[in-house]
Amino acid sequence: MKYKIITAVACVALFFNACKKPVENIENEATFVLSDNMLKTTTTATATSQTLKNELDFYGKITADNNKSIDVYPLVGGNVVKVNVELGDYVKKGQVLAVIKSTDIADFEKQMIDAKSDLVVAKNNLKSTQELFEGKLNAERDVLEAKSQVEKAQSQLNRVQETYKIYNIKAGSIYEVTAPISGFIIQKSINQDMLLRNDRSENIFDIAEISEVWAIANVNESDINKVKLGIDADVTTLSYPDKVFKGKVDKIFNIIDPDTKAMKARIKLQNKDFLLKPDMNANIKLSFNEDRSMIAIPSSAIIFDKSKNFVMIFKDRNNIETRQVEVYRQVGDTTYIASGLKENEKVITANQLFIYDALND
Numbered sequence: 001m002k003y004k005i006i007t008a009v010a011c012v013a014l015f016f017n018a019c020k021k022p023v024e025n026i027e028n029e030a031t032f033v034l035s036d037n038m039l040k041t042t043t044t045a046t047a048t049s050q051t052l053k054n055e056l057d058f059y060g061k062i063t064a065d066n067n068k069s070i071d072v073y074p075l076v077g078g079n080v081v082k083v084n085v086e087l088g089d090y091v092k093k094g095q096v097l098a099v100i101k102s103t104d105i106a107d108f109e110k111q112m113i114d115a116k117s118d119l120v121v122a123k124n125n126l127k128s129t130q131e132l133f134e135g136k137l138n139a140e141r142d143v144l145e146a147k148s149q150v151e152k153a154q155s156q157l158n159r160v161q162e163t164y165k166i167y168n169i170k171a172g173s174i175y176e177v178t179a180p181i182s183g184f185i186i187q188k189s190i191n192q193d194m195l196l197r198n199d200r201s202e203n204i205f206d207i208a209e210i211s212e213v214w215a216i217a218n219v220n221e222s223d224i225n226k227v228k229l230g231i232d233a234d235v236t237t238l239s240y241p242d243k244v245f246k247g248k249v250d251k252i253f254n255i256i257d258p259d260t261k262a263m264k265a266r267i268k269l270q271n272k273d274f275l276l277k278p279d280m281n282a283n284i285k286l287s288f289n290e291d292r293s294m295i296a297i298p299s300s301a302i303i304f305d306k307s308k309n310f311v312m313i314f315k316d317r318n319n320i321e322t323r324q325v326e327v328y329r330q331v332g333d334t335t336y337i338a339s340g341l342k343e344n345e346k347v348i349t350a351n352q353l354f355i356y357d358a359l360n361d
Contacts (some may be wrong), residue, residue, distance in 0.1 A: 032359055034317035043350040044314045047341050050296040053331045055287045056226060058217040058265075062237070062280040064186060064208035065268075072205035075167055076175050077198035078102030080190060085205075087188045091179040096168075097205055098177040098190055104198065106173040108163055115160045119153040126150050183209035186278050208278060213271045215247065217284040218262035227252060231288040233267040237280050245269045245276065249286065287331070294328060294336040301347040302327065302335055303356050311341065312348040312355050320348070322359055 034042065082099040085091055126146040132138040163169075168176040187206035190196075196204075215235045219227050229252060235245040251266040267284065269276060302325075303310040313321040325340030341347070348355060 032318075032320065032355075034320065034355070038351060038354070039317055041351060042314075042348060042355075044346040045298050045301060045349050047295050047297050047337070047343055047345045047347060049293045049343050050334070050336075052290040052292050052294050052329070052336055053287060053334070054226070054290055054329070055285055055331050056223055058219060058223075058284045058286065060215055060217040060235075060282045060284045062269075062276045062278060062282050063214045063216055064210055064278045065212055065214055068181070068183070068210075068212070069186070069206060069208035070180050070183075071203035072097065072177060072180065072207060073203045074100060074175075074177060074190075074196050074200060076100065076102040076104040077196045077200065078104065078173075078175065080192055080194040080196060081174070083190055083192050085185050085188070087185055089185050091182065091185060091207065093179055093182045095179045096176045097179055097185075100175045100177065100196065101173055102175050103173065105167065105169050105175050108160065108167065108169055109171075109173065112157075112160045112164065115153065115157040119150070119157050122146070122150040122153040177204070179205075179207055181207055181209055183207045184274070210271055210274055210276070210278065213269050213276050213278070215245075215267040215269055215282050215284055217265045217267065217286070218257070218260050219265050220262055221256070224263050226288070227263075227265050227286060228288065231286055234285045234287070235267065235269060236283045236285075237276070239280065240275060243275070245271075294338070295341050295343060296334050296336050297341070297347050298349050299330055299333050299335045301349045301352060302330075303352060305356070310356065312352045312359075314346045314348050320355060320359065322356060 078100045079102075080098060081101050083097070084095075084099075085097050091097065126143070126149070129138065129143050129146040133140060133143045168178055170176060184207065185205055186208045188204070189202060190204040215233070217233075227249065229249055231249050233247045233249055235247065236243070237245075247267040247269045249265050250268050253264040253266070256263055265286075297311065301311050303312070309325050309327050311323050311325055313323050315321070323340055326338040328336045328338040330336070
């Protein structure tokens with residue numbers, strides 16, 4: 001009887017062992033496999049060796065091109081009768097900006113009357129002198145002297161007429177201030193009924209043509225050695241945060257501003273539709289290449305977890321590896337890898353978070 005019990009126990013043990021072994025084999029052989037649907041939406045990128053790029057961020061301002069802006073000064077003093085423009089208005093060359101009634105203009109008008117009168121008198125005198133000379137009643141030198149007086153009177157009249165053109169003089173002692181160039185009024189310090197002094201030294205208008213503007217970057221002392229002529233610049237503003245204005249550094253001012261403790265660098269920008277306005281605040285990003293190469297991948301492939309950076313290495317749908325990498329620098333959509341990745345290895349750039357969680361939970 002005892003023998004039968006031992007035999008039965010042994011059979012039960014063998015049965016359980018036989019059932020347990022296949023289960024262990026299934027667990028050992030199970031691996032992560034990318035499903036067909038997941039595989040269709042999963043994208044990869046190949047790690048490549050690329051020239052290392054760098055970016056520097058600076059604060060700055062938009063300014064008008066100094067070569068395309070003009071200060072307008074009143075050439076005479078007097079009472080401002082009318083102002084035709086306001087700050088921010090677009091004006092065309094020759095457009096009347098303001099009208100001034102001036103006693104100075106009254107003097108010019110008198111000079112014009114006198115010059116015309118003197119010329120008439122000189123011409124009449126020349127005619128009489130020539131008639132007398134033809135009748136042999138005077139000498140030739142008298143004729144030459146009369147011609148000289150005509151020339152002097154004509155020269156004086158020409159001078160006054162030129163003054164009229166410069167001063168835009170109109171009848172009634174009126175002086176018109178006109179725009180010397182086409183552009184926007186960016187500064188105005190004149191109002192109707194204002195009395196302008198003859199010795200006024202301040203300008204009354206600033207006009208700027210802003211189809212092309214400057215972005216002036218304040219470069220910190222620590223970055224001066226990195227800023228070079230010709231490097232690319234991306235400029236953004238608070239008014240248009242999603243719009244990037246592209247240009248290049250075309251001038252470096254090799255002095256330190258004592259107020260900002262920074263060096264200034266200038267970027268020329270095309271200003272289509274006049275979106276950029278003088279004195280706008282600007283964020284300026286300068287980018288350039290360094291003299292070395294590193295492994296580079298799309299920034300979207302990087303997974304940050306537990307204060308470390310990882311990528312998912314893709315070999316095939318059955319062979320995906322989680323790899324820790326050391327990030328050297330991220331520049332826009334590109335991340336440069338210091339270690340952990342080799343050239344030509346493929347990294348997953350879409351669905352990588354889902355795959356990471358499935359493999360590492």
